Amino acid sequence: MNGRRTKIYEGKAKTLYEGPEPGTVIVHFKDDATAFNAEKKAVIEGKGVLNQRISEYLFTKLNELGLPTHFIRSLNMREQLVREVEIIPLEVIVRNVAAGSLTKRLGLDEGTVLPRSIIEFCYKNDALGDPMVSEEHITAFGWATPMELDDIMHMSIRINDFLTGLFLGIGIKLVDFKIEFGRLFENDMMRIVLADEISPDSCRLWDMKTNQKLDKDVFRRDLGNLVDAYQEVARRLGIIQVNETPERSRPKLVKTD
Numbered sequence: 677m678n679g680r681r682t683k684i685y686e687g688k689a690k691t692l693y694e695g696p697e698p699g700t701v702i703v704h705f706k707d708d709a710t711a712f713n714a715e716k717k718a719v720i721e722g723k724g725v726l727n728q729r730i731s732e733y734l735f736t737k738l739n740e741l742g743l744p745t746h747f748i749r750s751l752n753m754r755e756q757l758v759r760e761v762e763i764i765p766l767e768v769i770v771r772n773v774a775a776g777s778l779t780k781r782l783g784l785d786e787g788t789v790l791p792r793s794i795i796e797f798c799y800k801n802d803a804l805g806d807p808m809v810s811e812e813h814i815t816a817f818g819w820a821t822p823m824e825l826d827d828i829m830h831m832s833i834r835i836n837d838f839l840t841g842l843f844l845g846i847g848i849k850l851v852d853f854k855i856e857f858g859r860l861f862e863n864d865m866m867r868i869v870l871a872d873e874i875s876p877d878s879c880r881l882w883d884m885k886t887n888q889k890l891d892k893d894v895f896r897r898d899l900g901n902l903v904d905a906y907q908e909v910a911r912r913l914g915i916i917q918v919n920e921t922p923e924r925s926r927p928k929l930v931k932t933d
């Protein structure tokens with residue numbers, strides 16, 4: 677499958693290949709985990725499969741809701757076919773509960789419920805460490821127009837409302853998450869769609885009762901086994917069966933003689 681494909685881009689957790697038709701891209705979810713702008717690195721077997729399956733599930737639900745995304749379909753356990761978009765160079769962070777960089781920046785206790793959901797923007801630039809920026813920077817530097825930013829904020833709030841309810845239903849608190857958007861060009865028309873991924877790599881997910889972390893903080897803060905945590909999310913979403921592991925769900929060679 678990897679043979680003669682043309683690689684478009686390799687990121688920290690995903691590789692993009694040219695898709696089978698113009699305007700399509702194949703996203704390959706790697707097992708690589710990084711944190712703190714890649715200062716901390718590991719390869720965690722099974723992570724890519726779990727992220728692909730969780731992201732597929734959430735993007736499919738969002739598409740069904742009428743929220744436009746780049747997702748077309750999964751190709752296999754690790755890869756999905758998506759529409760080619762022009763990525764807007766922003767990390768859009770939605771927060772419901774104080775955690776991570778917000779607690780440090782504002783001196784809040786982790787777990788403090790925020791007065792309302794808060795949207796933050798970071799400029800996607802690894803060399804600068806993805807600095808936080810305001811709407812003023814975004815429109816002044818032309819990373820997005822005021823109208824695009826309006827769309828992005830409305831869509832982010834809808835995504836937050838939907839995901840908060842979905843996770844609440846399976847006993848998980850959606851503390852915060854990061855999403856990215858792209859411009860989709862279709863016959864002289866352009867619209868903003870959700871791109872990238874939504875997975876435990878890009879969300880904070882806490883068990884409602886125990887506050888156990890079920891996301892990448894397990895890796896960032898050495899809190900235990902990351903695959904166990906991601907599997908728990910996938911199990912509760914009904915994506916994998918109780919005893920299924922990503923390894924078991926891979927195709928196996930079968931002896932026929």
Ligand code: TMP
Binds near residue numbers: 769775776806880
């Ligand atoms: P933060 O508290 O570290 O700013 O993170 C906020 C949310 O964004 C959290 O759910 C983790 C996610 N995130 C990413 O997906 N990629 C990143 O590079 C960072 C820093 C955070």
